[in-house]
Amino acid sequence: MGDIVIIGGGFAGLEAARVFSRKRSKLGSRRVIVVDAKPTFDFLPVLPDVCGSFVSKEHVILDLREYLEALKVNFENDEVINIDADAREVFLKGGRSLAFEFLIVCCGSVTNFYGAAEIERHALKLDTADDAAALLNTVATYPQKKIVIAGGGYTGVEIASSIAAFLRRKKVKKYSVNIVEKQDDILGPLPQWAKDYCRINLAALRVNIYADSSIKEVTENRVKLSSGMEFDDYLFIWAAGVQTPKFLRDLKFEKDTQGRLVVDNYLRFSEGCFAAGDAACFKSKGKALRMAVQFSLAQADVAAGNILRIIAGKKGLIKYRPCDLGLLVPMANRKACGKILFFRVWGIFGWALHYIMCVYRSIGAKNKFGILRDCLLRFFR
Ligand SMILES: Cc1cc2nc3c(=O)[nH]c(=O)nc-3n(C[C@H](O)[C@H](O)[C@H](O)COP(=O)(O)OP(=O)(O)OC[C@H]3O[C@@H](n4cnc5c(N)ncnc54)[C@H](O)[C@@H]3O)c2cc1C
Missing domain, CATH: 3.50.50.60 (FAD/NAD(P)-binding domain)
Known part of the structure; x- marks a missing residue:
């Protein structure tokens, strides 16, 4: 045995x-x-909110040793x-x-850099709560407030909206947040109405989208696109895929x-x-x-x-039968869109639904109340 x-x-x-x-x-x-x-469980769905200082890092991490000890399960860090x-x-x-x-x-x-060592060296990424805190700190202290995000999937869109909303809250008048997407539109598999909704919402946050463009070259202070466009002195975030x-x-x-x-x-x-x-x-x-x-x-x-x-010693195993409850793309200005079961969901209702789900799925009273408190505070900011 x-x-x-x-x-x-x-x-x-x-x-x-x-x-x-x-x-x-x-x-x-x-x-x-x-x-x-890692010594902690990181609640990934709210990491973009940590990047925008909307949810505090301490509310998205859970001490694994302590939690597993309570379950009488062994832990190897x-x-x-x-x-x-x-x-x-x-x-x-x-x-x-x-x-x-x-x-x-x-x-x-984890983040997939597709073997591009130069990109990995110069880019920030978002895999863990530590990454989210580092990203927030870098954006907050970066004087130019100019950011390029590679990847217009859910993660890229959520990071862009969080950073833009954070800079607005800090009353930064001149900022530049840009998403670069290789495909001809952001949010690949989503239906067109949802993509359009997100585009309008991102435009309201002054996030620029460069679709049909890929990252050609990255150096310490320059990002060059396939279109020839160049971003000088920009912070560079890579959210263009996982493996x-x-x-x-x-x-x-x-x-x-x-x-x-x-x-x-x-x-x-x-x-x-x-x-x-x-x-x-x-x-x-x-x-x-x-x-x-x-x-x-x-x-x-x-x-x-x-x-x-x-x-x-029972006969036969259980077959896994996937049941898709739907998905939501939340954005930092209290808007979200997506589909839950067969229904289209958008606006503040979709946004609230996403965070109700996050509170429900997060582990431990400290984190549940923490995320709930941070989300409620956003109504009054
Ligand atoms: C920014 C972001 C936002 C997201 N938002 C949503 C959302 O809103 N809704 C949604 O449904 N999904 C979302 N996802 C996806 C979702 O978080 C993942 O599908 C989910 O976390 C997968 O769970 P998992 O248990 O497979 O892996 P994880 O929860 O990632 O856990 C993997 C664990 O394995 C550990 N590990 C990795 N390699 C090793 C190793 N070699 N040795 C030991 N340990 C190792 C890691 O440290 C980690 O703790 C998001 C993901 C990200 C990154």
């Missing part, structure tokens, strides 16, 4: 840990071990550098290794272009090894599911449930 190792203490990893904690009596003498490179699925071992950067009987890979995703962490991309299992592990209907990528959340590529109607909290939580429930079934 071996241990159950969960790689990553994010949305999926903590959900799996909660399932095992509730069913502790069914685990026999098996230990549950969560391994995470170390980075996973390799997995040997045949030998059933996970290797840690610190030099140790963990043997496992069952594994759930929930290591999420899974390197150790996962290096594994010899089938992966998609973002390095997500291709999983079967039961979320397995190998015998006794499961993946959930951003690290898993689950295809629904021939298309990989997008990366979102709702799928991470539901997949973690199925992966953990299947491990419990195998331990109990």
Whole structure:
């Protein structure tokens, strides 16, 4: 009898840990071990709000050791550098290794610089709460108040709106916030009405959009676009794509272009090894599911449930059947748009819905009340 190792203490990893904690009596003498490179769980959906100083950093982080201790789950604060699925071992950067009987890979995703070392050297990114605090501090202290954001997806749009709203609140008269997008419009898969809504909203915040343009060259103080346009003395933020962490991309299992592990209907990528959340590529109607909290939580429930079934010797595993509740793109001037179930949602109602969801999904009373308080304060700012 071996241990159950969960790689990553994010949305999926903590959900799996909660399932095992509730069913502790069914685990026999098996230990549950969560391994995470960070000591904290960072609540990613509100990181753009931290960049705009609308939500405080302390309300988006949770101490993993303390939280997992309460669940009676073990915690290893170390980075996973390799997995040997045949030998059933996970290797840690610190030099140790963990043997496992069952594994759930929930290591999420990180910014993808597409191998461009110059861009990685000069750009700010948004993967963690520390990144968000660094971004806020840099914008606040950068005298020129001129910013270029590469990537007009959800993250790029949310960062741009947060920074622009922050600068307005600070009564900065002359600022320049710009989104550069390779495609011919921002927010790729969203319906046209939502893209138009976001464009109007971003224009109201004085955010410029350069579509059909890519980043050609980045130096310490210059960003050059494919169109020939140049931005001198601008802060540069890269939000143009994500991929899974390197150790996962290096594994010899089938992966998609973002390095997500291709999983079967039961979320397995190998015998006794499961993946959930951003690290898993689950295809629904021939298309990989997008990366979102709702799928991470539901997949973690199925992966953990299947491990419990195998331990109990039950016949057959649970199939993962994705249920998409919809998505919202929130912007810092109390507007949002998107689709919830079959309904179009926009304006302040959509914005409120997004933060109600964030409060509901954040962990611990301190963070729930903190995010709620920060959001309510925004009504009066
Ligand atoms: C800025 C931003 C805004 C977002 N907004 C929304 C939103 O509004 N709604 C929505 O549904 N989704 C949103 N998302 C996406 C959503 O946050 C992800 O889909 C979700 O976090 C995925 O959960 P996960 O458990 O797979 O990974 P994560 O929650 O990212 O957790 C992964 C964990 O694995 C750890 N890890 C990584 N590599 C290693 C390693 N080698 N060794 C040990 N530990 C490791 C990390 O430290 C991290 O704690 C947003 C994402 C970002 C970045």
